[in-house]
Amino acid sequence: xxxxxxxxxxxxxxxxxxxxxxxxxxxxxxxxxxxxxxxxxxxxxxxxxxxxxxxxxxxxxxxxxxxxxxxxxxxxxxxxxxxxxxxxxxxxxxxxxxxxxxxxxxxxxxxxxxxxxxxxxxxxxxxxxxxxxxxxxxxxxxxxxxxxxxxxxxxxxxxxxxxxxxxxxxxxxxxxxxxxxxxxxxxxxxxxxxxxxxxxxxxxxxxxxxxxxxxxxxxxxxxxxxxxxxxxxxxxxxxxxxxxxxxxxxxxxxxxxxxxxxxxxxxxxxxxxxxxxxxxxxxxxxxxxxxxxxxxxxxxxxxxxxxxxxxxxxxxxxxxxxxxxxxxxxxxxxxxxxxxxxxxxxxxxxxxxxxxxxxxxxxxxxxxxxxxxxxxxxxxxxxxxxxxxxxxxxxxxxxxxxxxxxxxxxxxxxxxxxxxxxxxxxxxxxxxxxxxxxxxxxxxxxxxxxxxxxxxxxxxxxxxxxxxxxxxxxxxxxxxxxxxxxxxxxxxxxxxxxxxxxxxxxxxxxxxxxxxxxxxxxxxxxxxxxxxxxxxxxxxxxxxxxxxxxxxxxxxxxxxxxxxxxxxxxxxxxxxxxxxxxxxxxxxxxxxxxxxxxxxxxxxxxxxxxxxxxxxxxxxxxxxxxxxxxxxxxxxxxxxxxxxxxxxxxxxxxxxxxxxxxxxxxxxxxxxxxxxxxxxxxxxxxxxxxxxxxxxxxxxxxxxxxxxxxxxxxxxxxxxxxxxxxxxxxxxxxxxxxxxxxxxxxxxxxxxxxxxxxxxxxxxxxxxxxxxxxxxxxxxxxxxxxxxxxxxxxxxxxxxxxxxxxxxxxxxxxxxxxxxxxxxxxxxxxxxxxxxxxxxxxxxxxxxxxxxxxxxxxxxxxxxx
Numbered sequence: 001x002x003x004x005x006x007x008x009x010x011x012x013x014x015x016x017x018x019x020x021x022x023x024x025x026x027x028x029x030x031x032x033x034x035x036x037x038x039x040x041x042x043x044x045x046x047x048x049x050x051x052x053x054x055x056x057x058x059x060x061x062x063x064x065x066x067x068x069x070x071x072x073x074x075x076x077x078x079x080x081x082x083x084x085x086x087x088x089x090x091x092x093x094x095x096x097x098x099x100x101x102x103x104x105x106x107x108x109x110x111x112x113x114x115x116x117x118x119x120x121x122x123x124x125x126x127x128x129x130x131x132x133x134x135x136x137x138x139x140x141x142x143x144x145x146x147x148x149x150x151x152x153x154x155x156x157x158x159x160x161x162x163x164x165x166x167x168x169x170x171x172x173x174x175x176x177x178x179x180x181x182x183x184x185x186x187x188x189x190x191x192x193x194x195x196x197x198x199x200x201x202x203x204x205x206x207x208x209x210x211x212x213x214x215x216x217x218x219x220x221x222x223x224x225x226x227x228x229x230x231x232x233x234x235x236x237x238x239x240x241x242x243x244x245x246x247x248x249x250x251x252x253x254x255x256x257x258x259x260x261x262x263x264x265x266x267x268x269x270x271x272x273x274x275x276x277x278x279x280x281x282x283x284x285x286x287x288x289x290x291x292x293x294x295x296x297x298x299x300x301x302x303x304x305x306x307x308x309x310x311x312x313x314x315x316x317x318x319x320x321x322x323x324x325x326x327x328x329x330x331x332x333x334x335x336x337x338x339x340x341x342x343x344x345x346x347x348x349x350x351x352x353x354x355x356x357x358x359x360x361x362x363x364x365x366x367x368x369x370x371x372x373x374x375x376x377x378x379x380x381x382x383x384x385x386x387x388x389x390x391x392x393x394x395x396x397x398x399x400x401x402x403x404x405x406x407x408x409x410x411x412x413x414x415x416x417x418x419x420x421x422x423x424x425x426x427x428x429x430x431x432x433x434x435x436x437x438x439x440x441x442x443x444x445x446x447x448x449x450x451x452x453x454x455x456x457x458x459x460x461x462x463x464x465x466x467x468x469x470x471x472x473x474x475x476x477x478x479x480x481x482x483x484x485x486x487x488x489x490x491x492x493x494x495x496x497x498x499x500x501x502x503x504x505x506x507x508x509x510x511x512x513x514x515x516x517x518x519x520x521x522x523x524x525x526x527x528x529x530x531x532x533x534x535x536x537x538x539x540x541x542x543x544x545x546x547x548x549x550x551x552x553x554x555x556x557x558x559x560x561x562x563x564x565x566x567x568x569x570x571x572x573x574x575x576x577x578x579x580x581x582x583x584x585x586x587x588x589x590x591x592x593x594x595x596x597x598x599x600x601x602x603x604x605x606x607x608x609x610x611x612x613x614x615x616x617x618x619x620x621x622x623x624x625x626x627x628x629x630x631x632x633x634x635x636x637x638x639x640x641x642x643x644x645x646x647x648x649x650x651x652x653x654x655x656x657x658x659x660x661x662x663x664x665x666x667x668x669x670x671x672x673x674x675x676x677x678x679x680x681x682x683x684x685x686x687x688x689x690x691x692x693x694x695x696x697x698x699x700x701x702x703x704x705x706x707x708x709x710x711x712x713x714x715x716x717x718x719x720x721x722x723x724x725x726x727x728x729x730x731x732x733x734x735x736x737x738x739x740x741x742x743x744x745x746x747x748x749x750x751x752x753x754x755x756x757x758x759x760x761x762x763x764x765x766x767x768x769x770x771x772x773x774x775x776x777x778x779x780x781x782x783x784x785x786x787x788x789x790x791x792x793x794x795x796x797x798x799x800x801x802x803x804x805x806x807x808x809x810x811x812x813x814x815x816x817x818x819x820x821x822x823x824x825x826x827x828x829x830x831x832x833x834x835x836x837x838x839x840x841x842x843x844x845x846x847x848x849x850x851x852x853x854x855x856x857x858x859x860x861x862x863x864x865x
Contacts, residue, residue, distance in 0.1 A: 004071040013067040020048055020062035023075060030075050031084055031113055033091070034150035035063040036195055037248045038160065040428075044151055047087050047113070050075050059083060084117050092122045094129060095198075096145040104199030106212040110148060126173060137183035138788045139204050139258055140193060147200040149175050153192035160251045162413070162424050162443065163187045187413070187772060188789040190257040195250045205258060205785055206242040210234070215241050221671050221679025222256045223315070223664050224775040226565040227418035228396070228673025229256055230733070233665055233684050240264070240665075240685070253417040255775050258785030260664065263685065265781040268646055269660035270689050280648075280658065285691070292657050293703035295640050299613050300332060309599050309611035310337035312578030313618035313693075314567035315778065317669025317681065319716040320693035321569070322576040322584065323708060324617050327697055329583065331706035335593035336611065339578040340619050341570050342596045343626065344532040348563035349574065351541025352389035354750045355549065359388040359586040361725035371731075373714045374670055374680055376721040378728040386741035390586070390726060392548065394524060394560025395675045395735055400425040402558030404520035406435045406513070408544065409459045409531025411442045414770040416564045416674055419526060420444065426558075433520075435513050437462055437505075439767065440838065441831040450513055454503040456765045456836060457756050457857050459531055462510070463543040464491060464754060465499025469514035470550050472496075480746040481549045487749035494754055502756065517547075522556035528564040530769050533626070533856035539752040549747045565674035567776060572672030575727075576720060585724040597854075600625070603634035613640040617693060618661065620649035623777050624841070626856065628849040629819060644696060647781060650844065660690040667692035669713045670732070680732040760818060760859035764801070764837050768848040768856040771840035780842055793846055794827040796838035797862075802828055805862060812865035815839075815851060817858045822846035823865045837862065 001012040006019075006028060013022035018041060023030045033045040043061035050062045051074040059080060062073075074080070092114070099105050131145035149168065154177075158164045165186030169178045177200065179185065193201045215234035222229040229252055231245040240260050245252045272288035273280040283291075299307050310328050312321045321339070328337045339346075353359075363384030367377050399405070399422040413420040420443070426432050427447055436444050437452040437459060445451045454462045468491060477484060500507045517523050525548055531540050544561065553559040565571040577584040580593035594602070594609075600621075602610035614635070625631045635641065635654045643655040646663045665684035669692075673679060691699075694713055701708045709719040721727050730736050758765065773790035774780060780787065795813060807813065811826050815837075824839065824846040832838055837860070839848045852858045 002067045002069055004067055004069070004073060006073045007075055017067050018063055019050055019052070019065050019067055019073055022067050023062065028075060030062050031116060032063060033109065033113060033148060033197060034152065036152050036250070038195065038250045039152065039155045040159070042151060042155070044149070045087065045091075047084050049080060049083055051077060051080065085119060088114065088117050088119050089122050089124050091148050092119065093124050093126050094145070095148070096143065102146065102199040103202045103207055108199065109197035129174070132176065132182070134182050134184070139188050139190060139254070139785060140184055141202045141204050141207065142177065143200050143202070144176050146198050147177050148198055149177070150197060152195045152197065153177065153201060156191050156195045156250060157186070160421055160424060161187060161189055161191055162420060162447070163189070166192065188254040188258070189252060189417075190254060191251045194245050194252075203242055205261070210236045210241045216684070218665065218682055218684040220665060220684065221568070221681050222252070223568045223671070223681065224255045224259055224778065225253070225416055226567055226570050226674035227253070227416055228671070228675060228677040228679050229418060230679065231256060233260070235684055238686055251421055254773050254789060255779050255786050258788075259775070259779045261783045261785055262778060262781050263664045263666065264783065265647070267648070267781060269648060269658065271660060273658040275656045280653070280655075288657050288659060289696075289699050289703060292642050293700050296613065296615075296700070297704055299640065303612055305332035305334040306336050306593070307612040308332060308334070308336065309594075309614050310578075311596060311614065311616045311619055311621070312337065312339035312573050314340055314570040314573050315618050315776075316569065316573070316693045317667065317713065318569065318572045318576050318672060318720060319669045319713040320617065320697065321573045321578045322720040323694050323697045323716055325577045325583070326708055327701055327706065331701055331704065331708065335580050335589050335591060336599075337578055337593060338580050338596040338599075339573045340596070340624055341565070341574050343624070344529045344537065345563060345565045345570050346574060346579070347532045347537035348527070348541045349389060350538045352392060352545050352561065352563075354538075354542050355545035356389040356392050356745065356747045357387060358588070359390045359726060361386045361585070361728065364725045364728040374678070374717050375731040376724070376727045376729055377718055378721065378725060380728050384728070385744075387744065387746070390736075391741045391745055392545075392552070392554055392561050393676060394558065394562045395677075396422045398558040398560070399423065399524060399562065400429070400558065401556075402426060402522045402524035403429070403431055404433045404435070404516050404523045405526060406437065406517065406523070407444060407526040408437045408463065409540070410526055410528025410564060411438070411530060411769060412526065412528065413443050414772040415528045415530070415566065419562065419564070419674070423447070433516050435516060440833060440836055450509065450516065452505045452509055452513060453833065454505050456767060457534060457758050458503040460536065460540050460543045460752065461499055461754065461756055462503045462505055463547055464494055465496055465503065465505070465510040466514045466517065467491065467543075467547055467550065468494065468496055468499065469511045470518055473514065473518060475518050475550055477549050478552055479549045479554065481749055483749040487546065487751060490751035517551040520551060520553075522553055522559040523551050524558055524560055524562060526562040526564075529566050530767065530856060532563065533768070535855035536753055542750050542752045545747070546749055546752070549749060554745050562675070568673075568679075569671040571674055571676065572670070575672055575724070584720065585726040600631055600634045603637050604630050606637060610637070612638065614638050614642070616641070616643045616645075616651065618645045620645075620651045620777060622650040623844065623847070623849070626849055626852045626854055627819065628847060644693060646690070649777070659696055661696065662687045662690050662692040666690070669694070670717060675735060677735040678730050678732050758857055758859060762817070762859035762861045764835060764860050764862055766815070766817070766851060766858050766860045767836065767838050768841050768852060769838060771842055774840070774842040777842050777844070780844070793824060793840045793843040793848070795824040796829050796832050797826055798832045798834045798836070799828045799830060800834050802826060805864070807864065814863050814865045815846075816861045816863075817851040819853055819858070820850040822848075822850050
């Protein structure tokens, strides 16, 4: 601690704190305008100036001056009051006096500061400037005449979001905030809105709808991607007014900040539907639930419990998914269930488990005290031990401490924005190095120290090449591991030349990547859904796990593996046991059921072992599964399908019963983020006739005489957490697994497939991936704000390829694969190398999975539509 005096008081402050931070901790008010805890201080406004001894005779900005031993600080004096008064008058000299109509009224920092400093009037004059108002940009409205040139918006956009979409133009009194053009062309995350201290940047969704003091504020976990962000939901008269993220973080992606209108989508289901005479008809809840229970009973009694197959949901809460798997395991008595993560995230866990072993936790006991709601009733004893793949998974908060990051097969910002924000924070350290390996240029190539542009689908061979370079340099495994000799033998015929030839990456670049990783003291590896969605995604993950055995330092903060769990509860659905081979906490089951791809194949073939009924807890199989033709054929062969969803999806249209569910803040429960943080979702909105998943599952179970945990989600969470040693000590905003177990990790080198043949001879390779503004198909329903920025899918193509086909921006093309054909408008981008095209997966039209078979990569032909 540092000893100093502030306003005559002897105080202590943390070493490395600024004077302003120390004053805030001590409850001493120092006025400020440009400072924000989410940003590095720049001392631009000078309103926070204080007198410091020893020091220069002039006052110093408290936000940019660090505490020192024996320092004497004065925060309030006639001299400082006069300086602040003049500075405030300069800020206010031509500030638009329209507080009654400005959306920032009631939460405007300039208003508060004017009153705190006691500015009686502005007795200065200056030439009036004509403001360049921006009323036409999407989602964000700009009022330059309200701007105080604090620079917060510029810094959050550049340093935390990495978009660099706005900046100041001109200088001095004539300084103006600009994007270089109107309208804005940015990521539309809206972080600039919430960090603006005044009304210079406003949220169009919130404009004129409410005053800040009129809303009820509820902190909640974001229900879109797996980033685990929290924000405030502002509600007035039972309607959502906006999402706000003001605190210390501020940064939020566009789908989190502007995606909430999905709750108000006019195509939301409001009443159950039952198929009668070939058509879905409205029904009462009792009619629908009675029919589901009767049909399930009938099928289970006639063909056995395994004749009913369940598909959980990465959108549903932990409590709903846990209850769902219990419905099957304890109610029906079958392990025939799975979840959509089978096509991506579970491939990562399978690959990691092959190398690091299954999840094992010992030494936990019941907490003798009564833990708060949504806190695990289990605690770790002093003899607690853990091993296996969960303990090599990283946390976003630790990633900035890594000194080298290898990002493979991930377009990070669209897939998981908070992972990108952590990388930007890591970049602030001079020693940090970033290696990006992808088939096309992504946002983070601009920050990369080394970009490795590989051929589509060859990422695994690139990793093999890096491993070969490390082995050639005689790098010993950093983690205790068996099977090294056998592993070397499996790579014996694969050379660096092979890696370079097949991937298109030069040998020298592969060796450079290996050297950076070998010298790293805290290396991290990020890999995304684009890598995992390939047909050999498990092998891709195993290759990266083998690489981590060689270079990883799991005892060092930040050194870990970071697979992307795409949706808000992708990881949670897996951990609570919605899997055919593992129960809650990845506990193995005695007789594993069939995986989702296996079941769809059985149904398609009309196999006698295929289930007769499907119970789908959300999840539009026709939208996300990679082979739409197979899925549609399979679903049409099922005798009875129950879909629990908020919308009449393409899959729901084939169902026999559709049960409308609560979404977003209409329900209560928890999620597990991609990095293992427990997020809490409180109920803040009326369900308006629909029901939460947990209640529906319990009401079906009750009709079938199943004894399942019932009552509030809190009660279900307690039952769930007692079955999860992996979650011992877990509480909202806390994370698992325990870092202290990582230092004892060991592994087994595992050979992986070196064949990356992409079948077909068509001239283009299509990559199906993510769009920044969308999360699955959830955000594609009007009036969702993100549709304003990205209203539909476009086929990305290199301009040279387009020129060769006689195409220009916006032209419609026909895209054909061996599986099917779609039409789509073209957008041109040099980010895509010649021969590679890209299509986002989120939209019903064009449906990207019409073209794919068992991978997100497919060869296609393109012609004018």
